[in-house]
Amino acid sequence: MEHNVYIPKLAKIIEIKEEVGGARAIKTFRTAFANGSNFEYRCGQCAMLSVFGKGESMISISSSPLVKDFLQFSILKMGRVTTALHEMEVGDLIGIRGPYGNGFPIEDWKGKNILFIGGGIGLAPIWSFLQTALLKKEEYGELTLIYGARTSKDLVFREECERLKNKMKVFLSIDVAEPGWNEFVGFVPQNVLDKKPSPADTIAITCGPPIMIKFVIKALKDLHFDDEQIYTTVENKMKCGIGKCGRCNIGPHYVCKDGPVYSWAELKKLPQEY
């Protein structure tokens, strides 16, 4: 019989890393399937995670598909399911179904410069491709990361970002000045305008809070990026993940199935309701 799309596969949490503490805590979870299930996915796709007894939540996969040992999710503690996930420990079992969504069209981006622009937890959905591009560096041009958060303590993958500076251009920012911070102070779109990345042969990928995405796109337009050069990954409330439950739509598109990745050229044609 055909596999039932609503039944998750069991996976064990094999590693938990606290990225950010406090009220807007973020943890990174690495999971491995209990019975070694195959899970082929593309950069930018998502998975529906289950905490049995609490429910499901759609989370972007932040590990590279080239790494086969684990699936990684970086999760902001926010609602019922993500709060329950934050209370879980190594060895606990969760459910995973998917992968869902279109993912980034990375085959089309070979040879191009890639500009990653993230805000807060918005680094997670683009991290998968960033890791992949680093592992296949010869296939891409120059790699650049512009990433910011409210405070230095809210930056996800902080140590990794520092280490990345040996391999690619990394520009970090925080919203308000702090003692000891010697990088950019201000919002992410302002940092984009400050660093003036060139649109030549470049694809820009941005993810973060909706308001940040809006102003990053505006900044990129000011820097003469074409609509087709700007990609973003959208999120909406989801339940089924397969385009049937009816709530994540932007116009005739279901973000879970037809998204979450859109070029600005595509997204701007849809009703601005996300």
Added chain:
Amino acid sequence: MEKILTKKALPQWVKTLTSYKVYFPKKEEEDRWNYVEISDEEMNLDFLNTTLPPKKLLFPQSEAFLEFAKTTENNQETLEVKEILPPEEQTAIFGVRPCDARAAWLLDEVFSGEFTDPYYWKRRNQTILVGLACDTPPSENCFCLSVEGSPCSEEGLDILLTDLGDKYFVKSLTENGEKLIHARKGLFQDAKPEDQKKAKAVQAESAKKLKRQLKDARSIASKLKGMFDSNIWDEESMSCIRCGICTYLCPSCHCFDINDEVDSVSPLKGRRVRTWDTCQFPDFTMHSSGHNPRPEKASRLRQRLFHKFQYFVENYDKFQCVGCGRCISFCPVGIDIIKVLDKVNEHGT
């Protein structure tokens, strides 16, 4: 295959169907009919339409997807997840109005595609829909003709019955329909040309009696596109009390929620359940952060109409409305989809 079945023979036919779970409309209160599993004396097709469409028999208001249970043995925790598919049972629903059958035909689209829905299809594949053509419009607000349906449309049905007074004109539309007739072949006579003529006349007469009409529905789909930011959504949704009845009674609305129901926390035991949900509730789209893409009543009325008359048309080239009129008749504040769409026709370009 076209046959004749006397009304007297209908119960005899139904009684033969012992391997089927059989549903008929039943009068439950004044003016309120509902599909129920029948006993012998209730085979009455002398009704207008049910309040709740037969959708609930293909896509129940609430159904469990899976059960989960945690067990601990020698300090080793295991979690068991068990799929719960609908039971195997051949089902026949009698007296399905053509509009409600067309709605099932629309749900077929939604629950197919790249990902098929195993729960819906298990039920759908084992259910035979025996339709009843409307000899009079069941509701004052019927407008099936405006959305490419008719009082005798056949989409979604296995058999269509047309009332010819003391007998039914029986048109079998699918293999499953034939199978059902073959279960008691002897009760049916071959239809004569004059029976066919009579059936056509009944159907034509009924179409003439429709009181409501939506003008040029196809042009609405394209006009809506330019009216996303129109202020008519504010005006038309002003009186909405967001009860959601327009969607809960709709035969083609398919939105749902998925939640875990817990019987025991320790040891953990419970099930995952799908329930109908509605785009008319504010938390339908609210992110856990509090951000809501559709925070206003206006945006939710707009979503309902856009989904039915623009997005669905774009995705499937069909309206996601069958013109049954339930959302109009039962709206407690009188929001009337035809009047709203008339305004779209009037203001749109």
